[in-house]
Amino acid sequence: MSGPTALYTNTNNETETKEFTVSKDVSNLSSDGTTTGPSPYLLESTNGEYIDKDKPAPLNLGNPMGVLRGQVTDLQDQINVFLTERIQQSKNGDVEEIDEDEDEEEEDNEDEE
């Protein structure tokens, strides 16, 4: 059973790709990703006193769907970090052009049953 994967392709330069995968070890998975929390705007505008009532429900790692949820969160974090870096680079002029509405294609290999 392999986990979900994602493939990034720069549409301006199709040879430039990056693949995202998840680790086999599921013990560190979480539903609350490092990049999927409240927006910095929200945290700043409330002077750090924001009470987050919209946290995701915790994972149930005893269930394949629960594991998948954690893996997708992990994948999403990796993609967010990658894309944020690229946007930053593009602002600094380090890369030629970035296609901002890049599709994150998640390949869901999980058996749904």
Next chain:
Amino acid sequence: MKLDFDTRAKPGQKWYIALGMEGSANKIGIGIIKQPIGDPSNPENRSIILSNIRDTYNAPPGQGFMPRDVARHHRNWVVRIVAKAISEAKIEINEINCICFTQGPGMGAPLQSVVIAARTLSLMWKIPLIGVNHCVGHIEMGREVTGANNPVVLYVSGGNTQVIAYSRQRYRIFGETLDIAVGNCLDRFARVLKISNSPSPGYNIEQLAKKGGKFIELPYTVKGMDLSMSGILEFIEELTRRQNEKIEDLCYSLQECLFAMLVEITERAMAHVNSNQVLIVGGVGCNERLQEMMNIMVKDRNGYVYATDERFCIDNGVMIAQAGILEYRMGGNCQIEDSVCSQKFRTDEVFVKWRE
């Protein structure tokens, strides 16, 4: 032409069940309805609401909501709310005929988070998907709940301000805002006053307005069938900054001015299409003063106003299920690759197969 609503019914089937998923703005709503076979316009075939669950994302006072935080709210709540809607409806998953979702218009990120959930459920449970126009959802739910058969529709919410009438299988837009929506105008005014966003800025303005009584003149901008509200907002924001007027009077005057404009263009549309029914839908439609003004107007035209309460006026999943089930029964089926949502999706783009 007689419409056949039951080409998809299996032998012995007595009703259809639809799950509706709405998340075009700051509310996520999941609703389940059951509709008997036969002509749905027959009063005896009314839809039965099995569950109607909703959760609202409220920004802190003085703030507007960021699409990213709204999308996060929807993403993190959708599973729990779907589960609650199903358990409250006391149905089995295999009884659901279609999964209906809001395809637009609305805010991009929140729309997308709910569409992804809808696709996942559709694939996982092998149930057909139906994409629904949010505005058409409001109209169909309003017609269903009130029994208004062919009304002029005033659709007023945070993102929309339109006067709509049905003609030749489309909900046609007769008049609309040329700039911001009426709900948006109220929300932004509430932000200037730092009024709480809970339960909704508009509700809090309405309560303050009840305590006001002095009418302050504001620009009144109706242009034919259309209206414009950005000038009024700018004007009243400036008045607020000067602090010469009481907040209650400002709220009162803003409501009086905005609603008079809405009632006026509704009356024009009624004269135009020769109808004496008005249906008010959308979040701002809950406002009692708006309903009252509309009632006075239609009295002069010997007509009738239909309005729904907050369960249906405010965005909800049931309305998506209602419009979706009609589409489903007329053969609708949205393939995954066609289920892309759109921030811009005009009411008159929908071909209304279920009406003559």
Next chain:
Amino acid sequence: MSKEIIERVEKILPDFDLKLVSQGAEALVFVTEKHPYLPKDIKPAGLTNVNNFIVKYRPRKPYRHEKLDLQITKSRTAGEAKLLYKLDSLNIKAPKLIALDAINGIIWMEFLGFRLPNGNFSSLKNWLWFIEKKGESEAIGQLAKDVMRLVGYAIAELHLNEIVHGDLTSSNIVLVKESETEEKYSVALIDFGLSSYSNLVEDKAVDIYVLERALVSTHPQFSELYNEWLLEGYHSLYSEKKKINAWRDVERRLAAVRLRGRKRSMLG
């Protein structure tokens, strides 16, 4: 419309014997034989019809705040009266202003038009229906062509003076008899309740588009030709005035408006 409104206008204008001729969302239009201030034996000068006058009444709207209502009624009634006066001074054919009572929302104006042989009022709509009944050769005959071109010409006159009508339909265009012996008509625009000053190409194109749509829905059989003639007439004044670029702008924008409909596309 409720009886109370009629009673209210009769209270403002007692002894005028008002006959209701049309009612919209905004105003009621009456005909009366009594001039607002001239004694019976003195006939007004400069009017085509000295025996009948139009009274346009904007009733109170009880749903809106009294102060707001007065503000709107006053400014719209006065605005329309000013526009009629302006049109007259520009020599554009439209009802002449006779009297104004802005506070009560009343305008008196010239009665334009006549009774068609079938008894109906000579609006463009009624006239087209009348000739359509006579058969295709009449419906798209030379007279129809001349009239439609006059309509286009009249709209162009308005637009070249930076005025848009705002509500052009075949009921808001009236045929006026130019001769008692032969079928010779001029064309006047009426009901300037939604008019405004504008030199925007968009507003002009929408003005024409709204009329095109109205013709398609009320005269579907021949609307294509009618619209073609209408634009010919419209174009001809622009040519006369050597405003070819302005014409092209309107023509181009009209094509765009036809594609998207009256409404701009907007965010949900």
